[in-house]
Amino acid sequence: MELKLALKVDDLDNVATIFANGIVDGTQVEVRDKKGNSETITVHGDVPYGHKIALRDMEPGEHIMKYGECIGAASHPISKGDYVHVHNLDALRGRGDL
Amino acid sequence: MSITFMGYPRANGKYGARNLVAVIPSVICANDVGQAICRQVQGTIGYFHHQGCCQLPIDLKRVTDTLSNLGQSPNVGAALIVSLGCEGTDHERMVEEIRASGKPVEIIRIQELGGTARAIQAGIDAAQRLVQQISGIQRVPVDISNVVMAIKCGASDTTSGMASNCVIGYIADKLVDLGATVVFGETTEFLGGEHILARRAVGGENGPVGQKIYEIVDRMEKRAKAIGEDMRGGQPTPGNIAGGLSSIEEKSLGAIVKSGHRPIQGVLEYCDRVDGQKGLWIKDAPGREPEILTGMAATGAQFMMFSTGRGAPQGFPSMPVIKICGNPNTYERMCHDMDLNAGRIITGEKTIEEVGEEAFQLMLQVLSGQMTKNEALGYFGSMDIFCLGPVI
Numbered sequence: 075m076e077l078k079l080a081l082k083v084d085d086l087d088n089v090a091t092i093f094a095n096g097i098v099d100g101t102q103v104e105v106r107d108k109k110g111n112s113e114t115i116t117v118h119g120d121v122p123y124g125h126k127i128a129l130r131d132m133e134p135g136e137h138i139m140k141y142g143e144c145i146g147a148a149s150h151p152i153s154k155g156d157y158v159h160v161h162n163l164d165a166l167r168g169r170g171d172l
Numbered sequence: 173m174s175i176t177f178m179g180y181p182r183a184n185g186k187y188g189a190r191n192l193v194a195v196i197p198s199v200i201c202a203n204d205v206g207q208a209i210c211r212q213v214q215g216t217i218g219y220f221h222h223q224g225c226c227q228l229p230i231d232l233k234r235v236t237d238t239l240s241n242l243g244q245s246p247n248v249g250a251a252l253i254v255s256l257g258c259e260g261t262d263h264e265r266m267v268e269e270i271r272a273s274g275k276p277v278e279i280i281r282i283q284e285l286g287g288t289a290r291a292i293q294a295g296i297d298a299a300q301r302l303v304q305q306i307s308g309i310q311r312v313p314v315d316i317s318n319v320v321m322a323i324k325c326g327a328s329d330t331t332s333g334m335a336s337n338c339v340i341g342y343i344a345d346k347l348v349d350l351g352a353t354v355v356f357g358e359t360t361e362f363l364g365g366e367h368i369l370a371r372r373a374v375g376g377e378n379g380p381v382g383q384k385i386y387e388i389v390d391r392m393e394k395r396a397k398a399i400g401e402d403m404r405g406g407q408p409t410p411g412n413i414a415g416g417l418s419s420i421e422e423k424s425l426g427a428i429v430k431s432g433h434r435p436i437q438g439v440l441e442y443c444d445r446v447d448g449q450k451g452l453w454i455k456d457a458p459g460r461e462p463e464i465l466t467g468m469a470a471t472g473a474q475f476m477m478f479s480t481g482r483g484a485p486q487g488f489p490s491m492p493v494i495k496i497c498g499n500p501n502t503y504e505r506m507c508h509d510m511d512l513n514a515g516r517i518i519t520g521e522k523t524i525e526e527v528g529e530e531a532f533q534l535m536l537q538v539l540s541g542q543m544t545k546n547e548a549l550g551y552f553g554s555m556d557i558f559c560l561g562p563v564i
Contacts, residue, residue: 081334091330091416093518095501123501124330124416124481138418141333143365145422158418165419167363168396168403 077114080127082107084142089126089158090115091140097121105129119157126158138163175350177539178311179318179474180249183274187314188246189474189539192217192490193302195252195295196239198266199224199259205282206254209295215303216252217489221466221557225260228561232260237443238557241470243270243277244445246320247490249306250276252299254291257283276305311541317351319539320446322468322476322491323430324358326461328408329415329481329499333426335517335524336479336498342528343477343535344432348451355446355471356431357457357464359392360407364421365428369454373436384439388456407459411482415499430479442558446472461486463558465493475538477531485509486554487546492538495545496531511545 080090080103090105097103098120106112117127126140132152137144149164156162179187195218197206203220210218219242223235243251243266251270255263263279270277278298282291323340325332344354362369366389373381396403408417417423437451446453457467465488468476476493478484483506487493497503500515507513512531516522538544546552 083334091334093331122414122416124499126330126416126418140422141425143368143421143425145364145425146419159416160413160418163418165403165421168360168393168407168420170397170399170401170403 078103080105080115082129083140086142087139088129088132089138089140090129091124091126092117092121093124095123103127115155117157118153118155121157128152128154128156128158130154175316175536176313177316177319177536178541179314179539180246180309181312182246182249184244186246186472187318187474188249189492189541190247190490191249191306191309192247193250193252193299193306194219194243194248194490195254195299196243196266197221197224198239198253198255198261198263201225201256201259202254202282205288205291205295208292209252209254209299212296213299213303215307216299217552219466219489219555220553221555223557223559226564227260227559228564231559231561232262234443234559235557236262236265238466238470240266240269241443241445241472242466242490244273244275245469245472245490246474248275249309250302251278252295252302253277253279254295255279255281257281276302278302316347317450319347319352320471320473321347321352321354321535322471322473323354323356323478324461324464324468324476325361325427325430325479326459327480327482327484328412328417328423328426330417330426331498331515331518332479332481333429334498336481336496336514337426337430338517338524339496339512339514339527339531340430340477340479341432342524343531344430344452345434346528346532348432348434351450353446353450353453354432355440355453355455355468355473357455357467358427358459359388359456360396360420360459361424361427362389363393363424364419365424369428369431369436372433374438381436381438385436385454388439388454392458415482440471442467443470445470458558462554462556465491466555466557475535477535479514480510483509485546485551487544487552489552489555492544492547493552494531494534494538509545509549509551
């Protein structure tokens with residue numbers, strides 16, 4: 075079976091973006107970085123095209139990193155391989171409600 | 173060997189990629205007359221905005237400045253101002269300024285002419301004269317350093333920051349290195365990435381340009397927060413979220429990629445025009461299409477490079493908009509709206525540089541007269557002016 079690819083943009087990143095269709099719970103994806111390093115991770119949850127997975131376990135409040143920069147904080151405990159999106163990631167900017 | 177495109181020479185030393193007669197209502201109340209004129213006279217376009225009266229003085233000045241600068245933009249060869257007669261904008265100043273830029277300009281006043289039908293008749297006569305007057309202007313070879321490129325991303329998803337915005341960043345760097353001008357904006361989409369931009373400012377993060385970048389982002393964030401609501405739900409948009417963007421920070425970090433890597437020379441206000449400034453500039457404008465496209469055209473940009481992931485189809489009346497699509501699935505579905513498929517970077521078929529060179533060649537063709545897909549489809553009617561205060 076063809077291995078699906080996920081891209082890690084920066085060394086500091088703790089999420090990777092999957093550019094593939096048909097990623098369902100239990101699919102194995104190959105996470106690659108710019109240097110060509112790769113790691114196989116089992117995905118937890120169904121992940122649509124262009125969405126993200128966690129590259130390691132994270133505690134609530136921990137910064138989620140992409141492009142080597144903070145894109146928000148974990149709102150729930152996150153395990154390696156989990157689908158990461160608005161259900162477990164909170165923006166930290168533009169928050170008039172905080 | 174220098175790189176050139178074929179452009180229309182203007183009396184003020186600028187060069188246009190199009191040669192249009194702009195029909196400019198000085199107020200929303202004149203739009204229907206302007207639309208009737210545009211329907212009848214070939215070679216005209218209209219700026220059908222929704223402002224121009226019962227606004228605070230600062231906004232009336234903004235509307236006047238924006239319309240005047242649109243009339244002076246290089247793709248416009250002549251202008252017809254359509255005034256109602258009692259509006260808050262300064263339509264006489266628009267006429268004077270556009271005329272001072274060396275362009276033929278006429279004005280009709282609906283109330284003075286005796287109403288709608290008479291104004292339409294006078295407007296058609298005037299627009300016909302203007303079109304005939306400018307339609308014989310010939311294109312000449314123009315050095316690439318005369319280009320002003322506007323850039324923007326819309327209907328973004330996670331492919332935007334990894335493919336289409338990278339292509340536009342490649343073009344931005346190349347144009348700056350060739351001595352041209354590049355303007356980007358979307359201040360809302362600096363949130364979370366402003367420190368990266370401020371560090372690229374001429375004079376560094378703590379210099380006046382770097383501090384100005386922090387200031388405009390802070391102003392935009394405060395404006396959004398002043399209502400006491402979470403920005404989420406508005407930014408990122410539902411479409412951005414469906415496309416995988418989880419926060420405004422993630423959207424911003426992908427969005428600023430399109431500005432490339434060159435130093436940022438300064439910050440332009442929304443209505444400001446570029447007059448000989450070279451290099452990379454920021455324009456303080458929101459992300460929504462009608463307002464930022466208007467601001468960019470008023471800058472004097474001859475064209476815009478527009479990155480999209482989910483598929484934004486619209487253009488602008490007087491400024492060709494080249495759509496670079498980062499998502500290979502969207503390109504397949506919407507290839508009649510998308511000018512270039514940068515999704516081939518995501519699939520691994522092409523590199524950023526390879527697609528960047530294709531986009532650069534396409535840019536030269538569009539500057540020289542080739543229509544973009546939205547131009548050929550006539551999908552360029554919407555525009556508006558970004559105002560600060562309430563309608564009163």
